[in-house]
Amino acid sequence: MTTHPLTPGIDRQDVAIRLPRKWRRLFRHPLFWIGGSMLALLLLFSFLGPVFDKAAGEHYDMATQLFGPSFAHPLGTNVLGQDELAQLMVGGQRPILAGFATAIAAAIIGIATGLVAGYSGSVFDSVLMRITDMFLSIPQVVPILLIESLLGASTKSLIIVVALTAWPAAARIIRARTLIVRRQPFIEAAIACGDSHARILVHHVLPNLLDDIVVASTNLFANVVLVMAITTFIGLGLPPPWNWASMFAGNMDNIVGGQWWVVYPPGLAFSVLLVSVYFLGEAVRSALNPQESMEAQ
Amino acid sequence: MARYVARRVGEAVFTLFVVSVAAFVLLKLMPFNLAAIMAGPRASPGTVAQIAQGMGLDQPLPIQFLLWLHQLASGGAALAWQYAPPSLELLFLGSALAAFCAFWIAYVQAKRPRTLFDRAASLITFILFTLPSFWVGFVLIFVFGLQLLWLPAVGPNLDPSSQGFSNWIVEMILPVVTLAITTIATWTTYFRGAIDEALRSDYIRTARAKGLPEDRVIVVHVLRNALLPAITIAGLSLPSLFNNVIVIEWIFAMQGLGSALVYALVAFNYGVAVDLVLVIGAVTICGSLVADLLYAVADPRIKFV
Numbered sequence: 001m002t003t004h005p006l007t008p009g010i011d012r013q014d015v016a017i018r019l020p021r022k023w024r025r026l027f028r029h030p031l032f033w034i035g036g037s038m039l040a041l042l043l044l045f046s047f048l049g050p051v052f053d054k055a056a057g058e059h060y061d062m063a064t065q066l067f068g069p070s071f072a073h074p075l076g077t078n079v080l081g082q083d084e085l086a087q088l089m090v091g092g093q094r095p096i097l098a099g100f101a102t103a104i105a106a107a108i109i110g111i112a113t114g115l116v117a118g119y120s121g122s123v124f125d126s127v128l129m130r131i132t133d134m135f136l137s138i139p140q141v142v143p144i145l146l147i148e149s150l151l152g153a154s155t156k157s158l159i160i161v162v163a164l165t166a167w168p169a170a171a172r173i174i175r176a177r178t179l180i181v182r183r184q185p186f187i188e189a190a191i192a193c194g195d196s197h198a199r200i201l202v203h204h205v206l207p208n209l210l211d212d213i214v215v216a217s218t219n220l221f222a223n224v225v226l227v228m229a230i231t232t233f234i235g236l237g238l239p240p241p242w243n244w245a246s247m248f249a250g251n252m253d254n255i256v257g258g259q260w261w262v263v264y265p266p267g268l269a270f271s272v273l274l275v276s277v278y279f280l281g282e283a284v285r286s287a288l289n290p291q292e293s294m295e296a297q
Numbered sequence: 298m299a300r301y302v303a304r305r306v307g308e309a310v311f312t313l314f315v316v317s318v319a320a321f322v323l324l325k326l327m328p329f330n331l332a333a334i335m336a337g338p339r340a341s342p343g344t345v346a347q348i349a350q351g352m353g354l355d356q357p358l359p360i361q362f363l364l365w366l367h368q369l370a371s372g373g374a375a376l377a378w379q380y381a382p383p384s385l386e387l388l389f390l391g392s393a394l395a396a397f398c399a400f401w402i403a404y405v406q407a408k409r410p411r412t413l414f415d416r417a418a419s420l421i422t423f424i425l426f427t428l429p430s431f432w433v434g435f436v437l438i439f440v441f442g443l444q445l446l447w448l449p450a451v452g453p454n455l456d457p458s459s460q461g462f463s464n465w466i467v468e469m470i471l472p473v474v475t476l477a478i479t480t481i482a483t484w485t486t487y488f489r490g491a492i493d494e495a496l497r498s499d500y501i502r503t504a505r506a507k508g509l510p511e512d513r514v515i516v517v518h519v520l521r522n523a524l525l526p527a528i529t530i531a532g533l534s535l536p537s538l539f540n541n542v543i544v545i546e547w548i549f550a551m552q553g554l555g556s557a558l559v560y561a562l563v564a565f566n567y568g569v570a571v572d573l574v575l576v577i578g579a580v581t582i583c584g585s586l587v588a589d590l591l592y593a594v595a596d597p598r599i600k601f602v
Contacts, residue, residue: 146570
């Protein structure tokens with residue numbers, strides 16, 4: 001036990017293992033725990049649940065069509081007599097994975113574009129912003145449906161197409177904030193010190209935009225998950241086997257009333273996914289920038 | 298002002314041109330022969346070539362593009378436009394309902410921040426925002442159309458039983474409510490900011506100090522000033538609203554632009570699909586243009602150049 005000479009009584013190791021303030025703020029945030037546990041449970045449900053019985057979702061039986069919840073089928077059966085719970089577990093895997101992959105890809109494109117446009121200014125900025133305006137002025141689902149119909153729907157092409165249509169919203173936010181940060185005195189100081197533009201962008205501009213990047217990315221995640229769900233529901237999104245959107249679409253036409261177990265779970269699953277990611281995003285944002293903490297929510 | 302209008306109109310026309318070129322190029326990039334599909338699987342190569350020639354598919358691409366524009370101008374666009382009224386009605390009524398609800402929710406929230414209503418309203422509108430629109434639409438059909446039997450399960454369509462204004466109103470309720478639900482959270486957030494700002498401003502204090510009744514303060518001063526940014530928000534959210542219009546028309550079996558596009562794409566009828574894409578692009582681009590121009594007219598504080 002060595003104590004520091006200037007601060008008697010405080011254990012040195014004790015000080016050393018304390019987490020940085022941002023991490024402590026994050027771990028104290030209730031939304032971090034609520035959102036984190038929701039997402040963890042959802043991931044366990046989707047990826048660990050099916051391990052116990054791999055074929056459960058595929059096994060169909062015409063004798064048990066649209067049966068209500070029972071001990072054998074806790075969430076009932078769908079129109080083909082397949083177990084709704086098992087389908088719900090496996091059906092979450094691709095929307096979740098494709099959602100994260102697409103959101104990350106779109107965020108990288110959007111953040112890079114917004115940073116470069118806002119920092120460089122001039123003609124480059126106007127051209128990039130004209131392009132984002134064009135993307136933002138037509139409904140995103142239209143080009144996705146058109147391209148997916150032409151290429152034939154596949155998970156890979158859907159991820160690429162959705163990412164390529166989703167990034168402009170993020171680019172606009174990041175560009176607007178970059179314009180503000182660029183005018184700060186410390187950027188001038190960095191230029192005076194002879195830092196390169198790339199270094200200024202990465203070391204001085206980017207760290208000041210982290211909270212906006214988190215907000216833009218969570219919004220992108222919600223956007224891409226819902227847009228993918230819409231296109232999949234229509235039949236031109238994620239290809240078979242089933243997922244949350246397509247299992248809902250498959251049952252829809254055969255419901256005559258009362259079969260709530262095939263109606264409610266898939267949509268609520270999307271909501272749980274998006275709410276948990278939003279809560280996590282809000283916790284991270286508020287840990288990065290505690291001044292503008294959003295109330296309620 | 299005139300220069301601003303000219304610039305915005307020019308931008309809109311240019312955007313529409315880029316959209317049409319993009320749609321056309323996409324169509325030409327597709328990995329199969331349109332003429333062969335039109336001719337059917339058992340057609341002879343001669344017939345396919347004949348059809349290709351009739352459609353102008355043997356011409357160079359720029360000529361084909363001009364041929365397509367000509368076809369649009371001489372009736373193609375008008376045919377596609379037939380599908381516009383149901384979409385526009387849904388879009389307009391849905392946004393109006395969303396704006397009305399969002400304004401009052403945001404107003405009560407701004408007046409009584411940090412109360413139970415404030416927090417509950419934020420949470421509920423947020424959860425509604427995270428639900429897929431097709432799911433919300435189908436749950437409404439399921440509950441009100443199939444279980445309670447209060448409202449029809451399909452939207453207005455060409456069915457003979459579906460004619461007449463009273464039928465139209467009743468059948469429009471569920472699609473409109475579905476569209477409103479998907480957008481209410483976003484608009485409440487925007488309205489809340491605008492109302493917060495208006496409530497804190499000097500002219501509201503003046504209005505109250507000179508003894509105006511509270512409802513007059515709200516309608517004349519708060520509402521008018523909060524509606525200004527709402528015009529911009531409405532213009533900006535038009536394309537994302539249309540994402541939901543497409544799928545809502547599809548679920549409620551309405552004959553609108555969105556469901557027509559889906560039918561055309563599922564049937565690989567790309568000739569009709571690109572026309573519809575262009576009309577949809579024209580609708581949202583013109584919507585944003587109108588919103589921008591309205592904003593310039595409505596807010597005399599801003600001088601556009």
